Amino acid sequence: MTKNLVIVESPAKAKTIGGFLGKDYTVRSCMGHVADLSKKDLGVDIADGFTPKYVISPEKKKVVAELTKLARESETVWLASDEDREGEAISWHLVEALNLEESRTRRIAFHEITKTAIQEAIESPRPIDRNLVNAQQARRVLDRLVGFELSPLLWKKIKPSLSAGRVQSVAVRLIVEREEEIKNFQSVSAYRIVADFLLKTDTRPVTVKAELNRRFNTKEEAVAFLKQCIAAQYGVEEVDTRPAKKSPAPPFTTSTLQQEASRKLGFSVANTMRVAQELYESGFITYMRTDSVNLSDMALAMARKEIGAAFGEEYVKTRKFSTRTKGAQEAHEAIRPTYLTNRTIEGDKSHKRLYELIWKRTIASQMADAELEKTTVTIGITGSADKFVARGEVVRFDGFLKVYMESSDEEEQNGEEGMLPPMSTGDRLDLQVMTAQQKFTQQPYRYTEAMLVKKLEELGIGRPSTYAPTISTIQKREYVVKEDRPGTMRNFTEITLKKGIITEEVKTEKVGYEKSKLFPTDIGTLVNSFLLKHFENIMDYNFTASVEEEFDEIAEGRLVWNSMISDFYWPFHKQIEETLESSGKVSGERHLGADPKTGLPVYVKIGRYGPMVQMGDSDADEKPKFASLNKGQSLETLTLEEALDLFKLPRTLGEFEDSPVVVATGRFGPYIRHHSQFYSLPKAVDPLAVDLPQAIEIMEAKRKADSQKILAEFNDGDRHIQVINGRFGAYITCNKENYKIPKSRDARSLTLEDVKKIMSETSPTKPKSKKKK
């Protein structure tokens, strides 16, 4: 029997708070939402004023049963879900699901997990804010209506199993449009003039690097300028020194953590979140899904102490950062180490690295500004109005730079600014070398996962808990792919003036090399243009922001939630019906030309299983031939020649062991089929060129590898039992049933008796049921 039951959202939080509250309080977690719209149908009764049909989420049945029991035994139930729209709805759903009586239910909220914050919260409970709950309900119903009406439209018009939604469809649009910008980008070049000068000083001469204050559009102009400089003299005209300062970045939110972990550690968004979750569960960091840059007073005090002790008092400067993010709800603190005294932690490499990044960012955010001195030296040229400019930067006081500097997404930083020697007006400079470099304008950058998250956050689309899942959804649907692309070589001209002689040289540089960037697929592009054509309003980058304004009005009690939904739904539903009627099936079909042998037309289009080529018309007497596109080929750029090559498979190479050997392409790329066995072709082997001896070699290699996978084989009566070395360790298989081998046993030394014993003691796990893609 317990007096008080406190319900929070996360188990790790429950553990910490339990320690603060003492024995009169039982603290449990509900693990997020316990109820959601029914999944079997639309889950919204449109005819009845959009009444939501809530059901207890199947995976939460156990939690709800347990909480119901505890609540019945308690005097008072404290609902301590997060203080934001979703948190308020969670509390409301708990009231409904646990059948809580109002008289012994209290709603409390806190933004920090500290003893004082929780005690204060307990002292000031409030009723559940029904307006806020209604705002969440409107958000939920709108997302369901959009997602569950748009997706089936795509199944009908384009391809089964596709999806669309308020967040994911805009994420795809960003990537498709960036690719179009790149495709349409016209690179122009200009000549940049840089020079090394020699400054004579009392001790020894020093080199000063400077750049001309203008660029030349043509080579002729650049050469003319260099010629003019052969006989020129150079002197310092002006020295301008001014102080500057740099301030640290705020502590991490989910989005900035994902960006920095991507830039500094090369982590994918999903990997960052997985490691952060584990750090949180081990008690090393505060909650990792947050949009707040705020630190608790306790954290600030810890920071002051830690910085003072480690670097000295002059390095301490605590700050309160405020969020600039659209729609931020700030239910939690920023992401920070629980104890700033721990510079590092025990754990594997990725945990250590992410933790240290969080520690540095948190500490730096509370350190003094860096004080710099920026110097600009203007260098005159006799006989010319143009000037060379040399820039230098000296750090007078490093401040937060001692610990951490935020990285930037810009790929090329223009010239590191170093130190300049002391100079004064009238100093003479001797030219050592002057170079005119042809510089091309850079195409827009492609998104990494983390850069896409940054962009979505700027647009106010999505929440900290959904950034990583959204990124993975659009990849799972094959709207976008994350890939490396090799880039191409480009020539550029460099003209040098040295010792009065001008020389010209053509050099090459690599451009367009991409690592782990997001590219749209043919399907992504096609779905995007379909949605843009018929649902421009949903695809608008400001759609979320404008509905969020209305959700805010609902939260303030100035707007009725289902009338807002009604105003949105009916015009939207009309768009759906009109599109159903007006639009035929969309396949992005292109006619490539005629097959030179038969004269039949060749098309490329999106089919039921993805991009494909077709030879012949479907209403002709002879059935058309079909073939899938290869990886890396695209609907937009495929040529007739490439299409004709695709029809050359399947190809029979000859006979081996009395059976034909056939090369073909399947869903996972080119393969060899022989005796109903499949053998993948290595990447380097061209399926159009491979011959029989080479194919046999590939098959034998696979057979050898497979034989090493089987650790042991037994025949027990009719049963054929194998011990196999699988991806997740060794296991036993028999009659398509798998059995785990206890960790204490060495799989290689098992006897038939051992195996039979394990099989009788453990229950089999069925291999994964085949899922359709």
Add this chain to the structure above:
DNA sequence: CAGTGAGCGAGCTTCCGCTTGACTT
């Protein structure tokens, strides 16, 4: 893992946001 692409029709897919395990071969 994998070989398909007519048309018929059954039965399936799908959203966003809050939170963890269970499970995989």
